[in-house]
Amino acid sequence: MIELLTQIADCVERGKVDLNSKYPPDLAGKEGAYELTKKALDTGLKANDILNDGLMTGMNRVGVKFRDGKIFIPDVLIAAKAMKTSMELLKPYFISGEVKHKGSIILGTVAGDLHDIGKNLVSMVVQGGGWNVIDLGVDVSAEKFLNAANEGEANVIGLSALLTSTMQNMKGIVEKVKNEQPMIKFIVGGAPVTSKYAAEIGADAYFAEPQGALEYLNSECV
Amino acid sequence: MIDPIVNIDLLQEFEIDASDIQISTENAGHSLGYKLGQTPEPVREIIENVHSNFSTHLKAKTGFRIFNYSDVEFGKDYFKIFDTIFNTGRIIAKQLRTSETAVIFTATIGPGIEKKSKQYMSNGDMLEGYLWDAFGSDAVEKVCDILEEKLIQVLASQNLNITNRYSPGYCGWNVTEQQKLFSFLPKDFCGIQLSESSLMTPIKSVSGLIGVGRNVERTEYQCSICDIEMCIRRKTE
Numbered sequence: 320m321i322e323l324l325t326q327i328a329d330c331v332e333r334g335k336v337d338l339n340s341k342y343p344p345d346l347a348g349k350e351g352a353y354e355l356t357k358k359a360l361d362t363g364l365k366a367n368d369i370l371n372d373g374l375m376t377g378m379n380r381v382g383v384k385f386r387d388g389k390i391f392i393p394d395v396l397i398a399a400k401a402m403k404t405s406m407e408l409l410k411p412y413f414i415s416g417e418v419k420h421k422g423s424i425i426l427g428t429v430a431g432d433l434h435d436i437g438k439n440l441v442s443m444v445v446q447g448g449g450w451n452v453i454d455l456g457v458d459v460s461a462e463k464f465l466n467a468a469n470e471g472e473a474n475v476i477g478l479s480a481l482l483t484s485t486m487q488n489m490k491g492i493v494e495k496v497k498n499e500q501p502m503i504k505f506i507v508g509g510a511p512v513t514s515k516y517a518a519e520i521g522a523d524a525y526f527a528e529p530q531g532a533l534e535y536l537n538s539e540c541v
Numbered sequence: 542m543i544d545p546i547v548n549i550d551l552l553q554e555f556e557i558d559a560s561d562i563q564i565s566t567e568n569a570g571h572s573l574g575y576k577l578g579q580t581p582e583p584v585r586e587i588i589e590n591v592h593s594n595f596s597t598h599l600k601a602k603t604g605f606r607i608f609n610y611s612d613v614e615f616g617k618d619y620f621k622i623f624d625t626i627f628n629t630g631r632i633i634a635k636q637l638r639t640s641e642t643a644v645i646f647t648a649t650i651g652p653g654i655e656k657k658s659k660q661y662m663s664n665g666d667m668l669e670g671y672l673w674d675a676f677g678s679d680a681v682e683k684v685c686d687i688l689e690e691k692l693i694q695v696l697a698s699q700n701l702n703i704t705n706r707y708s709p710g711y712c713g714w715n716v717t718e719q720q721k722l723f724s725f726l727p728k729d730f731c732g733i734q735l736s737e738s739s740l741m742t743p744i745k746s747v748s749g750l751i752g753v754g755r756n757v758e759r760t761e762y763q764c765s766i767c768d769i770e771m772c773i774r775r776k777t778e
């Protein structure tokens with residue numbers, strides 16, 4: 320049984336989505352994360368254990384390797400696909416409440432900016448870590464972030480920006496939302512952002528990459 | 542004798558053919574972070590697919606304006622075109638020091654590649670989407686290289702050389718100074734729009750400046766002049 324979970328974690332880590340995935344070559348023709356997750360459910364393993372000790376364990380290894388510069392963005396995306404495909408099988412358990420997200424995070428690229436690759440990556444990694452993501456997209460105004468915060472589902476917001484000029488809009492967003500919702504936390508990221516800037520605008524934390532953000536969510540926002 | 546460069550004031554726009562955008566799979570993999578020859582599958586396979594399918598989605602344009610010798614002035618941490626002062630900071634100003642005049646340029650690959658990338662992403666195919674996006678970044682840099690070659694051709698007859706290209710947002714030159722650059726170009730030049738927040742659309746666009754003169758030269762590695770240690774494009778050689 321435990322063996323099965325280890326295999327699931329390995330498949331996610333190595334990006335072996337399902338039986339049909341040709342790569343990695345040494346696993347060609349073998350079952351992937353999807354089939355193994357199905358098997359685990361069929362043999363009576365708890366959905367929660369499959370998520371925590373299988374899928375998330377694999378994805379966590381990926382996040383760490385990316386942070387340490389051992390793998391690159393495409394590798395993260397391949398792993399995330401294996402994770403996501405298998406997560407489909409767990410959906411009913413989320414709906415029934417048997418499995419719960421760790422929490423919800425609102426994500427968006429700030430007003431005046433259209434760059435979303437970085438934000439999407441953060442989204443994939445934190446979802447892989449068991450978080451629900453409310454993605455507001457790009458060019459998101461302070462108003463929209465506030466409205467989403469007022470929905471009450473999330474207690475943390477992640478902001479992304481590409482340029483030093485668009486990054487300036489983070490300040491107004493943090494101010495406006497914290498004004499009405501002082502308990503909500505802000506994490507910020509994107510190429511021009513620094514921890515110094517985060518501190519200046521009253522954001523709670525800056526991360527250069529998604530894994531740091533996930534670890535912060537797990538320790539400060541649950 | 543009249544100095545030939547006094548007479549230059551030239552605006553040109555070109556369409557670049559997709560067949561001129563050649564990026565090897567190896568180089569594409571390399572710009573994603575992989576060591577040469579170590580791009581794994583299925584990344585390689587998708588890159589190759591992008592390379593054989595991008596041409597119908599690409600609408601590359603580049604253009605430049607060369608200014609009259611007497612309209613441009615270079616200072617210790619700035620340059621000036623007519624009465625507009627560009628505060629480049631010292632790093633770039635130093636590289637332009639020996640220039641006699643300047644060229645403002647833009648380059649773009651149009652919105653098609655971006656659209657394709659977003660399509661994949663919204664269908665959940667993140668890897669394909671990302672590789673189309675990354676291709677777009679490499680392609681627009683390639684368009685800039687082509688622009689440099691065109692400039693060299695235009696200027697060769699006058700024995701003028703060019704410096705490397707410098708863009709607002711790099712090496713201490715504020716990204717908002719793009720507003721000044723664009724003020725010297727016709728509206729919709731190359732099909733690029735600059736927003737109030739100094740973001741260009743299409744996203745895969747580049748703007749910048751190149752120095753021109755008899756005694757200037759392009760250098761292979763630029764990174765040594767820049768102080769942004771964290772830049773992923775930083776070359777350590």
Ligand code: B12
Nearest residue numbers: 437477479482483508509510708710740741744747748773
């Ligand atoms: C590729 C690239 C381009 C490409 C494509 C850009 C695009 N958006 O598609 C091209 C060549 C077109 C380009 C153009 C320009 N660029 Co450029 N570009 C880059 C480069 C090399 C990589 C960007 C990228 O796609 N990275 C990959 C993604 C996945 O990374 P990311 O978005 O940063 O996200 C990661 C992290 O930041 C983080 N993250 C992101 N969001 C969030 C959010 C949260 C909450 C958290 C926790 C983390 C997080 O996690 C992600 C994964 O690790 C960066 C340099 C760099 N080191 O990043 C410069 C960079 C972004 N560019 C820069 C500039 C200045 C420009 C131009 C203005 C230059 C010019 N004058 O032409 C133009 C602007 C284009 C426009 N449309 O307006 C500057 C911006 C800083 C500044 N001064 O404003 C940078 C930082 C380079 C530098 N100077 O160091 N660029």
